[in-house]
Amino acid sequence: MEKDFAQLNYYEMLDIKPDATALEIRGAYNAALQMYHPDSLVSYSFFSQKERKKILALLEMAYFTLIHEKERDIYDNELIRTGIFSADEKTPAIKKSVNIFDINRQKDASGILKFGMAELKAKISQNQRIREILSRQEISGADLKEIRNELDVAIEKIHQETKISLNNLNWIEDDKTEKLPAAVFLKGFIKAYLKCLCLYPVDDISNKYMSTLTRVEKK
């Protein structure tokens, strides 16, 4: 009856106010993931697979735009220009305190932590596409991204588990070689990433990734 999900603005998608802090945005995105994740009981059977994929993609886009200060400014200015919200809504007079620690915190019931190692491994061994990628000699960031999507693990989850910054994770997945950190750091990141997704043997795969990268750079 209301607007279609795709027509909502990013703040509405994540159910936050225009003056939300980064922490609130992150919290809202995690809450949304809990609701829309394919394993979530809340939205079970509510969406078709296609609809769910679309919603998750939109949420991810909303999250990445808002969490990135510069992009958020651009987006906000666009919203102000089209009159969706006014300029003073954006700049609050006084920031309220934000709860950093949630005392009533529930155990995280979504994503990686929930379905744990065993289920991820089972998914990996059943998925033809993942095995095919892993058996290749060359593995790029885009391949890693594909595997992650096949496993339905949000990039935010990896960020939480590994504490690697979202920018770095995105650069790795998008193969932005010029922005990547020094090789010694990068190798550590890749290993953490692989462990997080239960992709073994970690050393083998990370070596393949590193050698692929150096070959690309030489060209």
Next chain:
Amino acid sequence: MVHIWPIGGGKGGTGKSFLVSSLGLLLARSGKKTLLIDLDLGAANLHTMVDVPYPEKCFSDFVSKKISVLEDAVLETPFPNLFLISGAHDNLDIANLPYDKKNKTIMSIAKLKYEYILLDLGAGSAFNTLDFFLASRNGIFITTPEPTSIENVYRFMRAIYLRRIRHYFSTAEFKALEKKVSEHSGDSSFNKPEHIISVVKKEHPEKYMLIKKDFNSFSFKLILNQLRKQDNVILGEQICKIIKKHLGVNVDFAGNIAYDEHVHDAICQQVCFLDRYPHTRAANDLRELNRKMSNSFGEQLMLNYL
């Protein structure tokens, strides 16, 4: 002013009859004259829950005109202030209640002189169930935290939604609408009333406004039953959030009821759970729920049938 609370939820075994009998008893105890009607046509159980094992009259007598006014089919229960229209000896074909009989029933229910009338509906989403649910604006959905039950409650909500939209159109108009919807968003889209409503918005803006107003006047509630310790306690709120965001229907989350083995024991012993085990978690939840609900629905409650 009569308050009618239909309780439904799509899936069987989620505790509809249990909830009706418990809430009914709590309302009766607080001095409200309360009537329970077993509209789980063809699978009636409510009489057992309120300790009327051998009801003399039943709903079927009214349908078959053996009893002329519905008021006469009312039975007393062992509990003061609590009354029952049983479905125990209903005819075996009662599940297929014809349209005119159904309308007559809904009209008669509204005329009954009670403060609270609780309707115990059956599983599934047959037209009869949907129409009884829509007889009041205060329908209560009940589900358990299991995928099967959640799937069914979503189906049930969508069926209610669609049924309500359907009331606004004649058969021919609706056929035309159906066709437009499938052109607009593919064949399977008809299972999603949210797609239909977006077409209605474009094609019949004046009807869209009416439907929107209509839905805003509803005050649905959701109850999550059989919540175990390890279950997600905010599940109910999240369900309501999804419904609001994607279906545009306001459903208030009324509360959780804890899973309790004692419920099973009480039913097997055929005694009232609240009396037999008054100090269990589930009994506390029920009392809390009753307190919240009788305050929140307010006074407005009108028969709501087109």
